[in-house]
Amino acid sequence: MRNYSVTWSRRAAIAAATVATAVTMLGFANMAHAAKTELLVYSALEADQIKAYKAGFEKAHPDIELKFVRDSTGIITARLLAEKANPQADVIWGVAATSLMLLDKQGMLEAYAPKNLAKVRSTMRDPNATPTWVGMDLWSSAVCFNTAEGQKRKVNAPTSWADLTKPEYKGMISMPHPASSGTGYLMVAAWLQMMGEDKGWAYMDALHQNMGVYTHSGSKPCRQAGAGEFPVGLSFEYRANKTKKEGAPIDIVFPKEGLGWDVEATAIMKTSKKQDAAKLLADWSATPDANKLYAANFAILALPEAQEKMDFVPANLESMLAKNDFNWSAANRERILTEWARRYEAKAEKK
Numbered sequence: 001m002r003n004y005s006v007t008w009s010r011r012a013a014i015a016a017a018t019v020a021t022a023v024t025m026l027g028f029a030n031m032a033h034a035a036k037t038e039l040l041v042y043s044a045l046e047a048d049q050i051k052a053y054k055a056g057f058e059k060a061h062p063d064i065e066l067k068f069v070r071d072s073t074g075i076i077t078a079r080l081l082a083e084k085a086n087p088q089a090d091v092i093w094g095v096a097a098t099s100l101m102l103l104d105k106q107g108m109l110e111a112y113a114p115k116n117l118a119k120v121r122s123t124m125r126d127p128n129a130t131p132t133w134v135g136m137d138l139w140s141s142a143v144c145f146n147t148a149e150g151q152k153r154k155v156n157a158p159t160s161w162a163d164l165t166k167p168e169y170k171g172m173i174s175m176p177h178p179a180s181s182g183t184g185y186l187m188v189a190a191w192l193q194m195m196g197e198d199k200g201w202a203y204m205d206a207l208h209q210n211m212g213v214y215t216h217s218g219s220k221p222c223r224q225a226g227a228g229e230f231p232v233g234l235s236f237e238y239r240a241n242k243t244k245k246e247g248a249p250i251d252i253v254f255p256k257e258g259l260g261w262d263v264e265a266t267a268i269m270k271t272s273k274k275q276d277a278a279k280l281l282a283d284w285s286a287t288p289d290a291n292k293l294y295a296a297n298f299a300i301l302a303l304p305e306a307q308e309k310m311d312f313v314p315a316n317l318e319s320m321l322a323k324n325d326f327n328w329s330a331a332n333r334e335r336i337l338t339e340w341a342r343r344y345e346a347k348a349e350k351k
Helices: 005-036 047-060 074-083 097-105 148-153 182-195 197-209 220-227 237-245 275-284 288-294 326-331 335-349
Strands: 037-043 064-070 091-096 134-146 173-176 211-215 232-235 249-255 261-269
Touching: 037 074, 037 275, 047 064, 047 091, 047 275, 064 074, 064 220, 064 275, 074 091, 074 097, 074 182, 074 220, 091 097, 091 182, 091 275, 097 182, 097 326, 134 148, 134 182, 134 220, 134 237, 134 275, 134 288, 148 220, 173 182, 173 220, 182 197, 182 232, 182 326, 182 335, 197 211, 197 335, 211 220, 220 232, 220 237, 220 249, 232 237, 237 249, 249 326, 261 275, 275 288, 326 335
Parallel strands: 037 064, 037 091, 173 211, 173 232
Antiparallel strands: 091 261, 134 232, 134 249, 134 261
């Protein structure tokens, strides 16, 4: 006769061992998961860029997971300044250098020299020996013009900033709000520097007469132009190139007087309790691997060796850039935005 008590005892022992093994494995899995360091990253990168950049970094550093808070440049900048007493972010990645200069003046950024700093363009980093911000890429203004709508409305594509004040463009233009969008601010700062303040404000007064709406996104005006909602959209070269590649009937115009521009950059928050992990992200951001990812979106990179020709962006884009005093742009930002709002806020889209 089979000894059922022994059989059941063996089965119980096997079951117990199986459970113990499962619990142990689960414990190891939880430990592995718990060992991952989470970095909170504040960013103005385009949503369709973040996925590739995040994947690239996490492949190189699988023990670190990036969590993003993403919004337009002006909104991210305002949020960081509002949180000064209790900062939340560990790292800032893909925010305008002129914004980071404001944070630096508030003593919010940690000085750190990434390992590949010597290869970074001198014009795309904080000039201090140990910088508080280091550039990734440069983005510049561009105008998207819907050719189909132009034919329908019997207007030609503009070739200059001055053209946009002509009466035939009345109600046909959209541009980014400079308080919300870094793209909007770099345009305004460029006009004031290129033309001088009196003529710059006079130019914007005339442009305002033709403006349909000021958007809270640097990309939206080009998307609007692509859809024919506003035939002329003041935007930037990445979104213009992408919109045209996707088949929108647009011409991309780089106004002949010169292009406004700024640098997307990386910085570490001084208050981060995860400095080692934050420095790894700052290191990786300045590597050739990271710059090759940036090259899919921008024509001018912090590491020139990684640059590639973009389909609908001129190879000589760098020569089209207007002179830009970053210190002036950063120091005068609040004054300029206050004056801009006093004059033009009535045509801003609702938030």
